[in-house]
Amino acid sequence: MNGPEIHVEFAPGLRLFVPHGRRAGATPVVTDGSSTLGHVVESLGVPLTEVGELVVDGGTVAVSHIPAAGESVEVRAVARPQQVPGAPLRFLLDVHLGTLARRLRLLGVDAAYESTDIGDPALATRSAAERRVLLSRDRGLLRRRELWAGAFVYSTRPEEQLRDVLGRFAPALKPWTRCTACNGPLRQASKEEVADRLEGGTSRSYDVFAQCVECGRAYWRGAHHEQLEVIVERAVAEFGPR
Incomplete structure (x- = not known):
């Protein structure tokens, strides 16, 4: 009727x-x-x-x-910047947003990421359990009732996705402080501490290192550092503290 x-x-x-x-x-x-x-x-x-x-x-x-x-x-x-009450601003990204996850981590934003498809119920449950904003392009996933908070990622281009998320949520940016592989925090490390993770050429060419306290991955200013620096500089210039 x-x-x-x-x-x-x-x-x-x-x-x-x-x-x-x-x-x-x-x-x-x-x-x-x-x-x-x-x-x-x-x-x-x-x-x-x-x-x-x-x-x-x-x-x-x-x-x-x-x-x-x-x-x-x-x-x-939704109004921008969007306020997410009740928890520190943290994100959870679905399997299709790996590049965005790595770029958020590069900027020091807490961005958990599922590299395998664990299914919509598990993603929504993790969002609720960890009080993370779920980022996805899956409308059905964003409609799940157990979801704590979520946001649709409007673009398919990583650079536009990053601007969208930074503009919408205005997270604090702390570049070079998170592991882009696992999201763990980085600490300064000596060459001796990370020697077993370096190839000979790297060990001879670089003296300044950082290491993830969770997965142990070593970082240094290698061949791709300039490309990453551009991403960081643009983000900080547009979305950093005023």
């Missing part, structure tokens, strides 16, 4: 989630009379992780609001 008809308008940044016919202006939506507004928005394709204020006839309502006939609903995008 058809229920109340409402009119829903999505913020421009959210229109990519909805069918083409609903993207421009306010469009009529028939509800069942019992589902919450949050459920209605998700049924139209928009993960609630991407939704900011829900405005009904000019007033802000909760996602638990039950729509009534004739209401006009404005679905706004």
